[in-house]
Amino acid sequence: MKLMPRSLLGGINALGYEPLRKAIASYVGVSRGVRCDPEQVVITSGAQQGIELIAKLLLDPNDRVAIEEPGYSPARRVFEFAGARMTFIPTDSSGINIASVGIDHSPHRLVYVTPSSQWPLGMTMTLARRLELLQWTRRHKAWILEDDYNGEYRYRGRPLPALHTLDEYGRVIYMGTFSKVLFPALRLGYLIVPSQHSGAFENAHWLADQHSSLAEQMVLADFIEEGHFARHIRRMRTLYAARQDAMYSAIHRYLSDYVDFVRRETGQHTVLTPKSEAANNQLIATAKHVKIEYHTVSMYAANAQSRGIILGFAAFTERQIQMAVRRWAEALQ
Amino acid sequence: MKLMPRSLLGGINALGYEPLRKAIASYVGVSRGVRCDPEQVVITSGAQQGIELIAKLLLDPNDRVAIEEPGYSPARRVFEFAGARMTFIPTDSSGINIASVGIDHSPHRLVYVTPSSQWPLGMTMTLARRLELLQWTRRHKAWILEDDYNGEYRYRGRPLPALHTLDEYGRVIYMGTFSKVLFPALRLGYLIVPSQHSGAFENAHWLADQHSSLAEQMVLADFIEEGHFARHIRRMRTLYAARQDAMYSAIHRYLSDYVDFVRRETGQHTVLTPKSEAANNQLIATAKHVKIEYHTVSMYAANAQSRGIILGFAAFTERQIQMAVRRWAEALQ
Numbered sequence: 001m002k003l004m005p006r007s008l009l010g011g012i013n014a015l016g017y018e019p020l021r022k023a024i025a026s027y028v029g030v031s032r033g034v035r036c037d038p039e040q041v042v043i044t045s046g047a048q049q050g051i052e053l054i055a056k057l058l059l060d061p062n063d064r065v066a067i068e069e070p071g072y073s074p075a076r077r078v079f080e081f082a083g084a085r086m087t088f089i090p091t092d093s094s095g096i097n098i099a100s101v102g103i104d105h106s107p108h109r110l111v112y113v114t115p116s117s118q119w120p121l122g123m124t125m126t127l128a129r130r131l132e133l134l135q136w137t138r139r140h141k142a143w144i145l146e147d148d149y150n151g152e153y154r155y156r157g158r159p160l161p162a163l164h165t166l167d168e169y170g171r172v173i174y175m176g177t178f179s180k181v182l183f184p185a186l187r188l189g190y191l192i193v194p195s196q197h198s199g200a201f202e203n204a205h206w207l208a209d210q211h212s213s214l215a216e217q218m219v220l221a222d223f224i225e226e227g228h229f230a231r232h233i234r235r236m237r238t239l240y241a242a243r244q245d246a247m248y249s250a251i252h253r254y255l256s257d258y259v260d261f262v263r264r265e266t267g268q269h270t271v272l273t274p275k276s277e278a279a280n281n282q283l284i285a286t287a288k289h290v291k292i293e294y295h296t297v298s299m300y301a302a303n304a305q306s307r308g309i310i311l312g313f314a315a316f317t318e319r320q321i322q323m324a325v326r327r328w329a330e331a332l333q
Numbered sequence: 334m335k336l337m338p339r340s341l342l343g344g345i346n347a348l349g350y351e352p353l354r355k356a357i358a359s360y361v362g363v364s365r366g367v368r369c370d371p372e373q374v375v376i377t378s379g380a381q382q383g384i385e386l387i388a389k390l391l392l393d394p395n396d397r398v399a400i401e402e403p404g405y406s407p408a409r410r411v412f413e414f415a416g417a418r419m420t421f422i423p424t425d426s427s428g429i430n431i432a433s434v435g436i437d438h439s440p441h442r443l444v445y446v447t448p449s450s451q452w453p454l455g456m457t458m459t460l461a462r463r464l465e466l467l468q469w470t471r472r473h474k475a476w477i478l479e480d481d482y483n484g485e486y487r488y489r490g491r492p493l494p495a496l497h498t499l500d501e502y503g504r505v506i507y508m509g510t511f512s513k514v515l516f517p518a519l520r521l522g523y524l525i526v527p528s529q530h531s532g533a534f535e536n537a538h539w540l541a542d543q544h545s546s547l548a549e550q551m552v553l554a555d556f557i558e559e560g561h562f563a564r565h566i567r568r569m570r571t572l573y574a575a576r577q578d579a580m581y582s583a584i585h586r587y588l589s590d591y592v593d594f595v596r597r598e599t600g601q602h603t604v605l606t607p608k609s610e611a612a613n614n615q616l617i618a619t620a621k622h623v624k625i626e627y628h629t630v631s632m633y634a635a636n637a638q639s640r641g642i643i644l645g646f647a648a649f650t651e652r653q654i655q656m657a658v659r660r661w662a663e664a665l666q
Binding site for chain 1: 345377378379381382385389394407410411414517518519520537539540541542543544545546547548549
């Protein structure tokens with residue numbers, strides 16, 4: 001990295017640091033088959049800002065926005081803050097079930113989805129469902145925000161084409177983030193937007209904060225260009241796959257009387273579905289004792305009755321995972 | 334600085350990095366007499382994000398917002414984007430002339446002002462005008478956003494008490510920035526907000542981008558705590574005062590047939606007022622030839638007829654300034 005280049009003194013493009021935009025355009029092409037020009041890449045201060053910019057540019061108050069149920073509630077909160085009315089679309093093992101929304105439903109302006117690894121349940125949206133969703137949004141003249149927050153961490157199975165790749169009408173905005181892949185405090189993400197709209201994003205980004213942290217953008221561009229990023233992902237994918245295995249083995253061995261679970265192909269967390277309300281309450285009560293941190297599915301659901309316990313495994317060694325689950329099971333007895 | 338502390342891995346306060354909030358609370362107390370607790374400090378991604386958060390939290394569509402004329406148009410654009418109706422308040426050598434707005438005017442929700450160094454004209458708002466403004470906003474039950482973007486660079490004259498200090502009703506939000514004092518690409522600024530509203534700012538900041546760049550916040554906190562920041566300001570104040578002198582001398586010597594100007598006590602730029610429309614056109618035409626970069630006052634005015642040429646001097650040596658103005662004068666002949 002060049003020390004204190006002239007660009008630090010002003011005149012920075014709100015869309016982002018040029019070499020980083022090029023690196024991302026090339027990265028999403030190779031790793032996800034998302035074809036785009038660097039001009040379509042909008043660098044954001046994390047995916048959160050990407051969602052905010054979308055809400056600001058695409059939504060008017062009272063517009064309808066569809067989101068998965070359960071789904072990523074921080075996105076929902078942004079849409080609600082912008083005055084949108086939400087539709088919660090059921091999900092099943094194939095992903096969002098858009099067909100469950102009646103054909104006569106009032107038109108939607110935006111659908112927010114997480115096809116490669118549904119948040120929080122972790123399933124992959126099938127190809128049939130992807131095509132169905134594209135058709136549905138076309139009928140509604142809606143936009144799709146495809147949040148691929150975790151596309152890097154697929155351990156098994158072949159990735160399906162992104163909605164962005166399948167879309168023939170330029171209605172899909174693809175979103176990625178570096179916060180999940182590198183470290184959470186790194187607030188850098190990106191949107192891939194239709195070329196004709198990049199001016200609007202530039203304007204809205206400038207009004208929001210002029211541009212995302214340039215120092216971090218420059219370091220990240222070098223990190224990608226010098227090959228560290230690709231190496232990091234390969235290394236972490238192996239590591240996390242082993243940790244996911246450890247998590248599933250431990251749950252299977254120690255908790256299978258209490259919970260159901262589905263082995264997922266992706267993700268940095270596991271979802272346990274307690275077999276009963278009683279099992280759920282017992283698990284929650286004992287988790288605190290053995291210092292297991294968790295989220296609940298209901299934190300991400302419009303329906304507060306949704307059962308499910310979300311456990312992150314990426315930050316712990318296989319031994320820590322095995323020990324923690326065993327201690328938890330012991331506390332249950 | 335600690336390398337990769339746990340805080341980089343998550344759980345960061347959207348209001349900002351605690352040690353930086355403390356450093357700022359203490360800094361504004363000492364340097365500006367703005368009394369506050371660290372809990373009232375909201376770290377933002379530059380002043381621009383501060384303005385955005387204010388617009389998001391305080392304004393409903395069609396609310397009235399008052400701004401100086403001429404004034405800081407990036408702020409105006411944020412308010413307009415949020416659906417506000419603008420009132421442009423005339424300024425004179427004492428600052429904003431709020432009395433010119435009739436007493437029966439419909440109520441305002443917010444007034445945006447730059448009291449210590451009016452943008453772009455550079456005058457200091459007098460004490461009488463500050464008190465008048467506070468009274469006016471009290472009658473309107475309005476908020477004041479006091480943008481003290483340039484309070485660090487006062488070369489002559491004693492600073493007047495901030496509106497925030499004079500305010501007895503907790504209706505002034507004070508805003509500062511590090512982008513102007515350090516370097517523009519550093520997107521860090523801060524708001525001082527009433528304690529009871531810091532939760533709302535935390536929420537809105539989180540929804541906007543979770544938090545501002547933590548790496549930059551940590552470096553800046555150390556930079557302030559270790560005394561570099563205070564030394565930097567002292568050094569730059571001396572340097573910029575000399576450059577401002579050089580600018581005024583050169584204008585006086587070479588351009589006084591064409592322009593009027595007022596010697597200001599603050600700022601990093603000078604405003605020239607051409608004596609006639611012809612002089613204005615000549616100055617603009619020749620500036621391009623001799624590669625002088627400028628803004629115009631009309632870029633910051635609702636009234637496009639406003640005359641005035643804005644010249645930054647902070648980035649140039651005294652010799653460069655003197656030479657550039659001389660070349661400009663020569664080109665005029």
